[in-house]
Amino acid sequence: MTPALQGLLTIAIGVSGCVGYFYLSNQFLDKVLFPPHGPNAGRNINRANMIRPWLFLFPALAALGLYLAYPVVETLRLSLTERVPGGGYKWVGLDNYSQMAAEPKFWEAMRNNMFWLIVVPAMSTAFGLLVAQLTDRIRWGNFAKSLIFMPMAISFVGASVIWKLVYDARPAEQDQIGILNALYIFFGGAEPQTWLTVPFWNSFFLMIVLVWIQTGFAMVILSAALRGIPEETIEAAILDGANPFQIFFKIKVPQIKTTILVVWTTITITVLKVFDIVFAMTNGQWETQVLANYMYDKLFRANDWGVGSASAMVIMLLVAPILVWNVRNARKEME
Amino acid sequence: MSDIAGTKPALRWVVHLSVIFLVVLWVIPTLGLLVSSFRTADQISSSGWWRSLFPSEQNLTLRSAAPETQALENGLYVIEGALFSADEQATISRWGISSRDVDAFEPGQTVELRRGGTITVDAVGNYRMENSEEFTGNRGARIFVTAELPPEFTLDNYQKVLLDQSSTDSMAKAFFNTLTVTIPATIIPILVAAFAAYALAWMDFPGRALLIAAVVGLLVVPLQLALIPLLKFHLNIGIGKGYLGVWLAHTGFGMPLAIYLLRNYMAGLPRDLIENARVDGATEFQIFTKLILPLSFPALASFAIFQFLWTWNDLLVAKVFLIDATGQTTVMTNRIVELLGTRGGNWEILATAAFVSIFVPLVVFFAMQKYLVRGLLAGSVK
Incomplete structure (x- = not known):
């Protein structure tokens, strides 16, 4: 059977299975288990209404529990154990963590991740805010925004290919085909640079790829927030003689502070998970390792599930403050 | 409401120009890859993709038609033809007939061929060779041209x-x-x-x-x-x-x-x-x-x-x-x-x-x- 046919069949089975489950389980509840008539009609209706939400929720909860909640616990367990040759696991306490902490590659990944965490959210948010503000009042603003938003649709892998061409280097005597080197030579650079192999700075060339992708996201959200600012505050500032920069930094930015924070944290999470860009462009060579790629290396190249899981827990730990913050905000909003 | 793009025309220009600059910055990387996907391997590795968007000057070695195509017109032996096909739209700036001096002549000049007779090449690549005696040999004459060729793209890669x-x-x-x-x-x-x-x-x-x-x-x-x-x-x-x-x-x-x-x-x-x-x-x-x-x-x-x-x-x-x-x-x-x-x-x-x-x-x-x-x-x- 061809995969395409298999795919169609899966859609059919999946969709009809879902609909069938919801329909039949509701029918069963109303017709068989607690029919809303007969001697206990009132009690039955109440009981049916208590159970029904869980019928609606069950498949989703099962998926959430199995694919997201259980792995957190299981990864924690794996990070504290070691595979015994021949099968089974042995409790090793924090050995995996101390082994990881002894590896220079891990600290290289941590150091790079810290730079990623500062540079990418900051630059994406700043560029996003800049574009949102600049395009707010010009007639072709929507067109400009849609072009800057476009990289959002491009895969990290596709973006890696796009930027590898930008960073391409040819020997000095040839014409440069990477635009960065062509500009570099044009503005008086002596030798063409292989940008991705220059230690320390090469990480920043990888970050640019993610900034390029994430700016559109920041722009869309911040642009909506800017439009939501009450006009009276700005009119009042103009009457008081504020100049455009004062209006922007002293009136507008403070009013969209929470949105900026939301954008910042959302991009932070994306950064912590970034894998494809590093994997495709340098694969962690030349001191560009990051946590997610380090973890992939450990899990699937070194086949070391203990240390791999330990590094995954480090990522989880870094995400945890944002998770708590989000949950608290969501609860506050619902009250 | 007036803000940064408000009343001052100078500031408005700055806004427009900065947005144009940012958009170009954001589009160029993708554009580069898109353009490259329509170029041949040779083209990609010999020049930057941004050059392919504009006509480029190239040095080419071409050959006239073989002597067997010559015709007798009013007592003169004539070989006529075009160096480029009709859809190529090349513009010749210089040409020559010797590999040591490939840009010796201007388009339209008539010059002596080494083996007798004359040749002229015009700006779009039409040439005419005349000789009072029969042209001999089995290959045409080599013609070196410096020509500006329009951008050329191919779908072969996608194929x-x-x-x-x-x-x-x-x-x-x-x-x-x-x-x-x-x-x-x-x-x-x-x-x-x-x-x-x-x-x-x-x-x-x-x-x-x-x-x-x-x-x-x-x-x-x-x-x-x-x-x-x-x-x-x-x-x-x-x-x-x-x-x-x-x-x-x-x-x-x-x-x-x-x-x-x-x-x-x-x-x-x-x-x-x-x-x-x-x-x-x-x-x-x-x-x-x-x-x-x-x-x-x-x-x-x-x-x-x-x-x-x-x-x-x-x-x-x-x-x-x-x-x-x-x-x-x-x-x-x-x-x-x-x-x-x-x-x-x-x-x-x-x-x-x-x-x-x-x-x-x-x-x-x-x-x-x-x-x-x-x-x-x-x-x-x-």
Whole structure:
């Protein structure tokens, strides 16, 4: 059977299975288990209404529990154990963590991740805010925004290919085909640079790829927030003689502070998970390792599930403050 | 209201110019790859893609027609022809007949041939050789030209990457594999999440607030944590690596965002509508399918686009849950990474393969941008 046919069949089975489950389980509840008539009609209706939400929720909860909640616990367990040759696991306490902490590659990944965490959210948010503000009042603003938003649709892998061409280097005597080197030579650079192999700075060339992708996201959200600012505050500032920069930094930015924070944290999470860009462009060579790629290396190249899981827990730990913050905000909003 | 782009014309110019600059900065990298995918390997490696957009000056060695085509006109032997075909539109600036002096003459000049007779070449490449005696030999005369040629593009790369079955660079199979992953992985989570979102938005039960908080929390759990536990789980229950596994994984990973987006949207629907339906005796199932689902279309579309883009562009989940040692189920992102490794210098293949994979999301993006923006605005936790 061809995969395409298999795919169609899966859609059919999946969709009809879902609909069938919801329909039949509701029918069963109303017709068989607690029919809303007969001697206990009132009690039955109440009981049916208590159970029904869980019928609606069950498949989703099962998926959430199995694919997201259980792995957190299981990864924690794996990070504290070691595979015994021949099968089974042995409790090793924090050995995996101390082994990881002894590896220079891990600290290289941590150091790079810290730079990623500062540079990418900051630059994406700043560029996003800049574009949102600049395009707010010009007639072709929507067109400009849609072009800057476009990289959002491009895969990290596709973006890696796009930027590898930008960073391409040819020997000095040839014409440069990477635009960065062509500009570099044009503005008086002596030798063409292989940008991705220059230690320390090469990480920043990888970050640019993610900034390029994430700016559109920041722009869309911040642009909506800017439009939501009450006009009276700005009119009042103009009457008081504020100049455009004062209006922007002293009136507008403070009013969209929470949105900026939301954008910042959302991009932070994306950064912590970034894998494809590093994997495709340098694969962690030349001191560009990051946590997610380090973890992939450990899990699937070194086949070391203990240390791999330990590094995954480090990522989880870094995400945890944002998770708590989000949950608290969501609860506050619902009250 | 007047602000930065307000009253001062100078400032307005600065705004326009800065936006133009930013847009160009953002578009150029993609444009470079797009242009490169329409160039031959030689063109890509000999000059930057930005040069190919403009006419370029090239030195060419061409040859006139062979002496056997000569005709006798008024006592003169004549060979006539064109150096370029009609659709090439070249403009010759200099030409020559000796390899030591390739730009000796201007177009239109008439000069002596070494073996007797004269030749003239005009600016568009028409030449005329005249001789009072018969031209001899079996090959035409060499003509060196410095000509400005218009940009030249080719579809050969796409032909090779998409249609050529025998080519090892073929993306056709990976394209269909990607499609096979994407469509069920987009449709199934929507359905599952919609039911749950309705329960969380409009049904009363103990623990509802807690569940919503849990969904918000799971929204940010890195899927990296799920790789090993779930791969183990899939291997244990016999799914192994394959489409079923990747569909289930995408369904699970997409679930928090789907529930969150849909619940927020459904909670905003007018209360009267649902209360009235309940009073009229509609069952919850009927309310959901007849009322809520059609009304929630914008939110469903938003999530569908997210999930589509995310599953189409995904590399990690496919690598872990789908692609086995045989490589029969490879997806496009994985093919491109492989090509980056093995054919890092073959930009014509890489650029084309990348664009084949980028093309579909871009179409979806531009066609449904409205819903994507709406989803982003609803989806970022406020």
